[in-house]
Amino acid sequence: MSCIRFHLNGKTVEESRARPSITLLDYLRVHLGLYGTKEGCAEGDCGACTVVIGDPGAPGGPVYRAVNSCLLLLGEAHGRHVITVEGLAEGEVLHPVQEALVRHGGSQCGYCTPGVVMSLFEAAHRADFDRPWKLADQISGNLCRCTGYGPIRDAAKEVAGCQPPDRYAVLLSDGPAGPGESFRYTGEGQEFVRPRRLEDLWDALDSDARCAVAGGTTDLVLDAKQPARTIGRLVSLSGIEELRGVEKGERRWSIGAMTPLAELEEAAEEGLPMLASMLRYFGSRQIKNLGTVGGNLCTASPVGDLAPCFLALGASVILASRGGRREISIDRFFTGYRETALQPREIVASVAVPVPRENEIGAAFKVCKRRELDIATVSAAFLIELGNEGKISGARIAFGGMAATPSRAPSVEATLLGSEPSSASFAAAAAAIDSDFEPIGDHRGSASYRGALARNLVLEFGDSIEMRGGEAK
Amino acid sequence: MRPTTPLHRPHPHESARLHVTGGALYVDELPEARNARIGLIVPAGVAHGRVVRIERSRAESAPGIDAVLLASDIPGEALIGPIAHDEPVLAGDEVRYAGQPIALIVGESLEACRDAAGLMRFEIEELPATLSIAAAIAEESFFGDPHIIRRGDVEAALESAQTRVEGELSTPAQDHFYLETQAALALPLEAGGWQIFSSSQNPTEVQQLVARTLGVGRHRVVCDVPRMGGAFGGKESQGALFACLAAIGAARIGRPVKLRLTRREDMAMTGPRHPFWSTYEAGFDRDGLIQAFKVATYADGGFSLDLSPAILSRALFHLDNSYYIPTLRFEGRICRTHKPSTTAFRGFGGPQGMAVIEDAINRFAERTGRDPTSVRVRNFYGEAPRDRAPYHQRIPEPRLSRIHSELSADAEVESRASEIAVFNAGSLHVKRALAFQPVKFGIAFTNRILNQAGALVHVYRDGTVQVNHGGTEMGQGLHTKMQVVCADELGIPLDNVRVMRTSTGKVPNTTPTAASSGSDLNGQAIADACAKLRARLGPVAAGMMGRACDEDLCFEGDRIATTDAERSVPFHEVAMQAWLERVSLSATGYYATPGISYDIEAGRGCPFFYFAYGGAFVEVALDGRTGRHRLLRVDILHDVGNSLVPSIDRGQIEGGFLQGVGWLTCEERIESPDGRVVTLGPSTYKIPAAGDAPRELRIRLLDRAGESRTIGGSKAVGEPPFMLALGVVTALRQAVAAFDGRTASEVELRLPATPESLLRAIETRAG
Numbered sequence A: 001m002s003c004i005r006f007h008l009n010g011k012t013v014e015e016s017r018a019r020p021s022i023t024l025l026d027y028l029r030v031h032l033g034l035y036g037t038k039e040g041c042a043e044g045d046c047g048a049c050t051v052v053i054g055d056p057g058a059p060g061g062p063v064y065r066a067v068n069s070c071l072l073l074l075g076e077a078h079g080r081h082v083i084t085v086e087g088l089a090e091g092e093v094l095h096p097v098q099e100a101l102v103r104h105g106g107s108q109c110g111y112c113t114p115g116v117v118m119s120l121f122e123a124a125h126r127a128d129f130d131r132p133w134k135l136a137d138q139i140s141g142n143l144c145r146c147t148g149y150g151p152i153r154d155a156a157k158e159v160a161g162c163q164p165p166d167r168y169a170v171l172l173s174d175g176p177a178g179p180g181e182s183f184r185y186t187g188e189g190q191e192f193v194r195p196r197r198l199e200d201l202w203d204a205l206d207s208d209a210r211c212a213v214a215g216g217t218t219d220l221v222l223d224a225k226q227p228a229r230t231i232g233r234l235v236s237l238s239g240i241e242e243l244r245g246v247e248k249g250e251r252r253w254s255i256g257a258m259t260p261l262a263e264l265e266e267a268a269e270e271g272l273p274m275l276a277s278m279l280r281y282f283g284s285r286q287i288k289n290l291g292t293v294g295g296n297l298c299t300a301s302p303v304g305d306l307a308p309c310f311l312a313l314g315a316s317v318i319l320a321s322r323g324g325r326r327e328i329s330i331d332r333f334f335t336g337y338r339e340t341a342l343q344p345r346e347i348v349a350s351v352a353v354p355v356p357r358e359n360e361i362g363a364a365f366k367v368c369k370r371r372e373l374d375i376a377t378v379s380a381a382f383l384i385e386l387g388n389e390g391k392i393s394g395a396r397i398a399f400g401g402m403a404a405t406p407s408r409a410p411s412v413e414a415t416l417l418g419s420e421p422s423s424a425s426f427a428a429a430a431a432a433i434d435s436d437f438e439p440i441g442d443h444r445g446s447a448s449y450r451g452a453l454a455r456n457l458v459l460e461f462g463d464s465i466e467m468r469g470g471e472a473k
Numbered sequence B: 001m002r003p004t005t006p007l008h009r010p011h012p013h014e015s016a017r018l019h020v021t022g023g024a025l026y027v028d029e030l031p032e033a034r035n036a037r038i039g040l041i042v043p044a045g046v047a048h049g050r051v052v053r054i055e056r057s058r059a060e061s062a063p064g065i066d067a068v069l070l071a072s073d074i075p076g077e078a079l080i081g082p083i084a085h086d087e088p089v090l091a092g093d094e095v096r097y098a099g100q101p102i103a104l105i106v107g108e109s110l111e112a113c114r115d116a117a118g119l120m121r122f123e124i125e126e127l128p129a130t131l132s133i134a135a136a137i138a139e140e141s142f143f144g145d146p147h148i149i150r151r152g153d154v155e156a157a158l159e160s161a162q163t164r165v166e167g168e169l170s171t172p173a174q175d176h177f178y179l180e181t182q183a184a185l186a187l188p189l190e191a192g193g194w195q196i197f198s199s200s201q202n203p204t205e206v207q208q209l210v211a212r213t214l215g216v217g218r219h220r221v222v223c224d225v226p227r228m229g230g231a232f233g234g235k236e237s238q239g240a241l242f243a244c245l246a247a248i249g250a251a252r253i254g255r256p257v258k259l260r261l262t263r264r265e266d267m268a269m270t271g272p273r274h275p276f277w278s279t280y281e282a283g284f285d286r287d288g289l290i291q292a293f294k295v296a297t298y299a300d301g302g303f304s305l306d307l308s309p310a311i312l313s314r315a316l317f318h319l320d321n322s323y324y325i326p327t328l329r330f331e332g333r334i335c336r337t338h339k340p341s342t343t344a345f346r347g348f349g350g351p352q353g354m355a356v357i358e359d360a361i362n363r364f365a366e367r368t369g370r371d372p373t374s375v376r377v378r379n380f381y382g383e384a385p386r387d388r389a390p391y392h393q394r395i396p397e398p399r400l401s402r403i404h405s406e407l408s409a410d411a412e413v414e415s416r417a418s419e420i421a422v423f424n425a426g427s428l429h430v431k432r433a434l435a436f437q438p439v440k441f442g443i444a445f446t447n448r449i450l451n452q453a454g455a456l457v458h459v460y461r462d463g464t465v466q467v468n469h470g471g472t473e474m475g476q477g478l479h480t481k482m483q484v485v486c487a488d489e490l491g492i493p494l495d496n497v498r499v500m501r502t503s504t505g506k507v508p509n510t511t512p513t514a515a516s517s518g519s520d521l522n523g524q525a526i527a528d529a530c531a532k533l534r535a536r537l538g539p540v541a542a543g544m545m546g547r548a549c550d551e552d553l554c555f556e557g558d559r560i561a562t563t564d565a566e567r568s569v570p571f572h573e574v575a576m577q578a579w580l581e582r583v584s585l586s587a588t589g590y591y592a593t594p595g596i597s598y599d600i601e602a603g604r605g606c607p608f609f610y611f612a613y614g615g616a617f618v619e620v621a622l623d624g625r626t627g628r629h630r631l632l633r634v635d636i637l638h639d640v641g642n643s644l645v646p647s648i649d650r651g652q653i654e655g656g657f658l659q660g661v662g663w664l665t666c667e668e669r670i671e672s673p674d675g676r677v678v679t680l681g682p683s684t685y686k687i688p689a690a691g692d693a694p695r696e697l698r699i700r701l702l703d704r705a706g707e708s709r710t711i712g713g714s715k716a717v718g719e720p721p722f723m724l725a726l727g728v729v730t731a732l733r734q735a736v737a738a739f740d741g742r743t744a745s746e747v748e749l750r751l752p753a754t755p756e757s758l759l760r761a762i763e764t765r766a767g
């Protein structure tokens, strides 16, 4: 009989009965009676449930990642190293991040605090705080209704990158892609399968069971139409090493579908700044630690953030199935509202992204009600090519939030082609938005606001080019 | 200040170590809750309707289900409520808002309950629903009579005013979004007794309403509050319903039952801050002095009365904010609609009231091209006759001018204003603005009866102390302050004082922890108890030191000493000696705030004990392309009297300010046309995140500010800073106006000032 086995604060937990799709949060609280980890929303949007997991597969070696335990399936915890707020202090001695929060007055009601502690735990072990926004990003996923954040910010600043002694360090290299066979588990009639190799995936997918592919599960867990508990078999991609990672070719990057967004963000900083700037305001640190590139495309949300960038960059999507691989242009990947070109039993294996050439200029924008941790009202990505005469010789411009799928703006592109990169040209291009889109109104913004935003983002992009004097970088 | 007292010094929150280690327990997590069955509330799902039939038998026989309860299963009274008893514990014949609880399912797990809920069938005949203030006014659907406050002939004064400004203002609802959702646990005890644990600001009311719902005497019910994961007013009255539901479930199955709402349930079932709609006319003379102010305001009360009359009163009492108004007429009404009952929320109507006069001043300044800060300062309360509030209470020593001038210097206002002008001249698509916001906030419950508190202090023979008081801890640091007060009063170390969880069995007949008055009231009650203990311990100590038993002694540094400091004995030895001499080591304390009265018919009286003051300078940057803004720098100077614990007060100021920013800028509660809340979670309802906090925030507590009649000379701090956020609106309006440079024209900005609303304001002016 198989069981889910993982390290929790250094001790081994074994579970052989529970349904694999219950969230780690529910498992901690309801099954284990470990109440330190809080539930503030159960939808990934407040951070009260934040725990830390070890990620042995990160490019620079094993790292800790803060994640929302309300979005992590119990099955996914198998083989992992999980740390919760209870695992930090040693007796009466507080961990440095706890100590800093106490000293700065970082807790009032204390309900958000365990999540904040775990976000700061990741911060303490990160070594890449080279820009101030990274620290802001680190705590963007932890809502606090009491403190006004100042004390939390101060504590974060103090502990960021401090590399405190870590008594769990030896466990850090345990993870889903560790040694061994495919992992299979059944609990309360629900199956969880985590193959190690792509070849083993097809067998798992080929069954009759109502089956779902699990990426980072940040969407899957919340899917109202098909709640995770009603899925017969969950097939996790997280054990398949070849699906993860960013390969930076000179002309083209290959981005594995299972690359966590946080890893892509880091990679994109050098080479694809457009993508990096979009990822800065993608969800929160926790969401980016869990969510994957493939999941973001396959969920096919009209306001998915990566899609406009990939559309503007002219990416293609590599699909894989038992029959082999095929490559299709991202332009043909989204086929309708929340529909994609994926065939049954086919997965996205990677995304191929051409690196902008010297004479290409790109930028991406995302506007939402709240700057951080919010879904876009409208997002936009631009890539224009400047020809020999300094005229615009190529334009790929895409929007999210303007139509049922993330979409290119053909009239805007056509208006720009052949013209000077001047404010007059971008004004004309902005006016063409209305021929490309008839956006809808919803709680994120009215139709007219969306239209106005899209036009203004074209102007904004125009300005940014003017400021560079029309020179590609 | 005595050398060893913890008073007036910074301290971490008394539970901080527990918070950061995960050891702080909330209702859902108490050891007593471990074997409890789970309750799930089924909402009616229609805003207004007649209940025709409810089919529950399939749910009752579903696996893991103990019971399904309907209104007819309530053992005692079916109606509860804090003022009027007009809220059904479960909807009976009529449904009056979409989230209204109509059935309670009790089972072994939440999942089992959810499955069973899917098996229930409801036949509800939908009736026309009143879903807005406008609709309520049209249908004359109100609670009670209008509340009117007047002074002089307002029509004549408006007529003769040099400039007359008319306006209309809607202020939005706001969900409390306490991080811990509503929760309750009910344990049936032997002999018909009940232990209730509730995430409530008002355990006495929970005790009372549970007793009523169960049909038993209040002496059978004890309600404890361990701590709350935030409340902000949302658990002043509205926690009781869930405690009553847990209790009827537990009564039915004879086992403990616990309830903790999901975020969605909480946001659908409980009510937010009252939205207000106001129309006004304001008259100004040629110096920009307000001559007359006439306001008609309507609050959306939702389906039941809840605390609305008190909230409306406080709104009317704060229509003046910091400004003297010679002639006025304020009229307010509460609308009855088919929505969740709106309730207390930090400021309790005060913010909604102040927003109106701030809007009038903004429009006046915009229309006449005056500097809005000067208009505000000029209109401050001052010497007689400019020292009478609209309700005729005298405003003694308003600290407004002092706050303004000190803060202007702190915030380097002059140099920054010119920097901003230069920036704006050179920036096409981003504009900055700097605005000033003063706040005067009346402290006391406007309902006289509520201004009382009790405490119970036990000294143990080892000299350690337990303090019980009537206040509840929701994160505001009340327990920390009370621990400090007690340690100071007895002259013992902070570590030797333990603040116990609030219990109606320890301190009975308490009033809610609200109106920012928790430390004012309970601090005095604790001081009273400690005075009694000192009076008993003194003679014992004197005897031990061979002094006369009526000699004045000094309680200091864990010792009791003669005033000449010649002799002293350790506190714990005195405690032991007192016991040996059979002197009681336990005392109750009591406090009733003096001198509060208000005649609602006449609209006159002294509803407040004193006033708290504050001021803020707020600088914003607004992006004209997207409507997004940033708070660049905020300077706050706040009058908290002689702060009991400055670190706690700063936390209240910072947190309160940002919550106000949320109310005014990003929190948008959206309802469907049929009256359902659409924004049911943080994915759609956006409270401020870390990135929304001001880039730079400087907070200073006003010095030389001790208040004469309060505990330790301190002043209340929970609510007043919330309203400083109104300065963000003024600043944003100025930034909007800066885009076209036109002077003498008003800005049309809908609240909350979301990016969409701001972009529309900019575009409206552009034509």
Ligand SMILES: Cc1cc2nc3c(=O)[nH]c(=O)nc-3n(C[C@H](O)[C@H](O)[C@H](O)COP(=O)(O)OP(=O)(O)OC[C@H]3O[C@@H](n4cnc5c(N)ncnc54)[C@H](O)[C@@H]3O)c2cc1C
Binding pocket: A043, A044, A045, A212, A213, A214, A215, A216, A217, A218, A219, A220, A221, A222, A237, A257, A258, A281, A282, A283, A284, A287, A290, A291, A292, A293, A294, A295, A296, A297, A298, A299, A303, A304, A305, A306, A342, A346, A347, A348, A349, A373, A374, A375, A376
């Ligand atoms: C709080 C919160 C904030 C968010 N913020 C943003 C945001 O700012 N911007 C944004 O765009 N999105 C956001 N999202 C949505 C979501 O996090 C992202 O879309 C994320 O990239 C999804 O990736 P995942 O790996 O978690 O997907 P999963 O949930 O694992 O999968 C999503 C869907 O895709 C399928 N799938 C996953 N991987 C593959 C694959 N390789 N091949 C085939 N099918 C696959 C799954 O079966 C599922 O149907 C947010 C979500 C939450 C909860």
Ligand code: FES
Binding pocket: A038, A039, A040, A041, A042, A043, A044, A045, A046, A047, A048, A049, A050, A068, A069, A070, A071
């Ligand atoms: S509970 Fe809110 S993010 Fe998980």
Ligand code: FES
Binding pocket: A106, A107, A108, A109, A110, A111, A112, A113, A143, A144, A145, A146, A147, B179, B229, B230, B475
């Ligand atoms: S301390 Fe209360 S929510 Fe953060």
